Amino acid sequence: MTFAKTRLVSPSARGSIMTDNGPAHDTALSMLPVNPRDFLILFSLVDGERHGYGVLKHVSEESEGRVRLDPANLYRSLKRLMKDGLVAETEKRPASDLDEKRRRYYGLTELGTQVVAAEATRLSKLADAARSRNLVTEPAIVHESEKSR
Amino acid sequence: MKRGARGEKGDLAERLYRLLMLSYPAEFRAACAQDAAEVFGDLHREERANGGSIAVLKLWGRTFFQTFSGAARERWPALEQSHAGRAERGATPSVSASRAVGKLSPVRPPKGPRASFGEVLRDLSADFRHALRASANAPGFSLVVIVTLALGIGATTAIFSVVNGVLLKPLPYDNPDELLYIHERTESFGAMSVSYPDFLDWREQNTVFEEMAVFTGLEANLSDDGIPVEISGTLASAPVFAVLRTEALLGRTFTEEEDQAGAPPVAVLSHAFWQERFGEDPDIVGRVVHIDDHPCTILGVMPPGFTFPRLSESPDLWAPAGLRAEGWKQNRGNHPGLSAVARVKPGVTLDRARADMAAIMERLEAEYPDTNTGVEALVRPMSEALLGRYESTLGYIFLGVALVLLIACGNVANLLLARGTFRHQEMAIRSALGASRGRIARLVLTESITYWLAGGFAGLMVAYAGTVLLGRWLANLIPRIETIAIDAQVLSFALGVSMITGIAFGLVPALRSAPGALQESLKEGGRAISGVGRNKTRQRLIIAELALAQTLLIVAGLVIHSFSLLVAADPGFEATNLLTARISLPEERYPELSQRDEFFHQLLERVRALPGTVSATVAGPIPLDPKSGWQNGYYVEGDPIPEPGMGPYIEVFAVSDDYFTTMGIPLIRGRYLTREDGNAATVHVLVDRTFAERHWPDADPIGRRFAFGSPDSLEELEGEDWRWMEVVGVVGAVKDRGIAEESLVQMYMPFEQDNDHSWSLVARTDGSPLELADPVRQIVQELDSNLPVADIVPMQRYLDDTTIPDRILSTLLGAFAAAALLLAAVGVYGVISHDAATRTHEIGVRMAIGASSGKVLLLVVRQALVMVGTGMLLGVALSFLASRWLSAELYGVSTVDPLTLIGAPLFLCGIAVAATLLPARRAARVDPLIALRSE
Incomplete structure (x- = not known):
């Protein structure tokens, strides 16, 4: 799994952004579990920055249409995630010819990346446990385990 | 903030969405409204492109609920935080309040994890029980609130049941959406x-x-x-x-x-x-x-x-x-x-x-x-062909009743706010005992919703009575009216309306129930004060009510004026005291036209001899009868040969002598038809004034000729088949499709020259036309015992039937406007008298230092006038928007009809001032000594 290179550090990020993995990782672990909607929003930003509509579409697709955020609630969540230091508005945007509307873009912070990865790991472990009890009927999506840094 | 490329405001969906976003706090809106609205615009376009109107409707439904629930969650934590913030600064309302009531220590629930579902449910049921107790403690107040809501919700539900039964329910066939009606049309x-x-x-x-x-x-x-x-x-x-x-x-x-x-x-x-x-x-x-x-x-x-x-x-x-x-x-x-x-x-x-x-x-x-x-196919969905005529009428009526409901809700919100001022102490104590502001707001909201649900329940009874009355009144006027009922859809509509209006209007007093001035109530020794903000809210509500009432009043005024013109308009003949009846002679027994003529001449002779008959005639078809009509293409001698398909059409009536005197159609030139014309070798006809003016504007029409059909060439006119008809007279034009409809040009030929077997008897009576029904039936029986008489109908009814939608619209909008006016007046009265009552002390001081009672009166009235004036102006502006849509429904009235546009605001003003005078005079009679003692 690769992450977009540009990550902005939110000024209001919870605690300071650590350069080493230790304490920041702990912070990330302390924020689990992430509520499913927030996870879907964070997950949609893993491949790179998106604007609000892009997040909304991605969330709807990933949840197979089960989670349909309305725009105001999407921005409420984004606002909260920014306050928690998981998401930041980005300065860099895709090439201007693809971006006629000049919207605001959102990307994951370091912490956000760690939280989404930690949550994915947690879910994956949960899924493994479920699978070992034959609860999973469909071929499960294979999660890549957390990337070591 | 960057604006979208589509312009400042975006499209309609985005603008509507922005309206929804008003439920969020201003701070949140400033940060996110623009982006959210743009995203919504994208979603809206996508849903419309992929799923059509159903998907768009679903999107709106989903968005509606999500927005409100999101707004509530956005607002309440904010209230919690501002409360906590003040506590840290040491100036919390609960601390100062606790000082006022004694040595209560500030108790605040610790901000722990979110309440579980069970806890929320328990809280809700406690709130609900509290709301029931509170409403039982103020029975008079509760009665007024519930009756107001019941009337508003009930009327809206009753009208919805009509809209639902007539328009929304699928037609009673399998997969009715697949059914089409096809007609033809030419330019x-x-x-x-x-x-x-x-x-x-x-x-x-x-x-x-x-x-x-x-x-x-x-x-x-x-x-x-x-x-x-x-x-x-x-x-x-x-x-x-x-x-x-x-x-x-x-x-x-x-x-x-x-x-x-x-x-x-x-x-x-x-x-x-x-x-x-x-x-x-x-x-x-x-x-x-x-x-x-x-x-x-x-x-x-x-x-x-x-x-x-x-x-x-x-x-x-x-x-x-x-x-x-x-x-x-x-x-x-x-x-x-x-x-x-x-x-x-x-x-x-x-x-x-x-x-x-x-x-x-x-x-x-x-x-x-x-x-x-030039002939095209006219393909329409069956429902549109059968019910399209009623769509706009019922739509306007529904909008009208929705305005009444909004005004009623405004009034109730106002009453709740007013009561809130008297319950400040209760709230202050709750706050002092540790209730958070969010908790208090929720309590008040639950109370409001309880009232709305009670109103909705009582409204169902009003709606039931309404559907019975409407069903009776509209029977035979609107198709499918017999299907209207309080069914599952109507029930869920009533519940939905109660909930949505309850939440929307209940939020007003809920958010106003915990202002920063709570502690003031305790400090000031218990004198009920009305916060400035609260009063502003109430005034704004009244202004909105007045504006809506004004809009409804103007629109109803326009529609009623139009209807009165429609009823008073001259159809070109005298419709009162005319009886019509259809008689069809079977061809088997009357194979010869002479037998048919003989029958009708006998019939006419005997009907004319009846006491009560002024004159009688036979004709086919007759004007306005929806079951008959005869149109033909025609060609006027001397005109250029028309392009194929472009020839004009004429409305044809075959009539016996005495038709024009019986119907009261004036002769303008020439002569009437006589019995001799029936046997003449050339067909002698009369034409209407419009025909004569169109084809022979400068010449005498008498003796001119025209014919049915449209010739391909001049040679065809010489042929044997071509049958000219000669004009012997000109009569007035008749509105034969109803007052507001364009008529074709008209012609009349002797009925003896037409081979139809079904005719209408038309008799002018000197009393009620239906008194002649039985004698006519008896005469027909005596002439031919096997012959029934059908559709014995006064001509006036055919005329009335053409104005059914207008009649329904003007009656109901008139009633709604009256209700709106009454409610708005009650609202004005309530605010002014409540305001004057809370200012008794101030007025007492003013009078003690020399203000005359006239000055006090002026003071109170002036405040009311500002409100009324603002509402009135807003209403007039709104009515301009509304009447732009309405113009297609109006007959003979411009949307800027001066009579209505001046009369309606004056009327509203008069009613509102009358509603003000009572409390104003009471205020002016305040005895300063008593007022000051009331401290």
């Missing part, structure tokens, strides 16, 4: 009935319809060893039952073989007719009755509730159209009153069906230029 004539040869080609050439059929009305005499009755049936081609996917309850429907010219006559009975006329005879199938003296075998009985083509009154029977088809086949240019009904194949859209029909019509035009040039 010069407009919509017209279907030519039978054209229909046969449609049926053969189309690729989009599963099946199609034609139908038309059948007025005939049925005799079955009893008294003859005139029946109202439908002639339809055999596939009609397949199109409608309905089978017979008893026996069977007719087949293609039975639907041929020359086949022995058969018929299928409606369930009601079978019950009524044949006493549910189980052996009805195979029985032979006489229809217009032909023996006719009854094949079956349709199931109860099946009706076609009208939705309300089922025809008595259906018979194969093939009986008449031979005549219809002769001439492609003949449009003999047929309509076509078709069912599209699954998946075929309306556009595709239209395109397919257009392609066929083009081919027919190329093949038969004489008859088909």
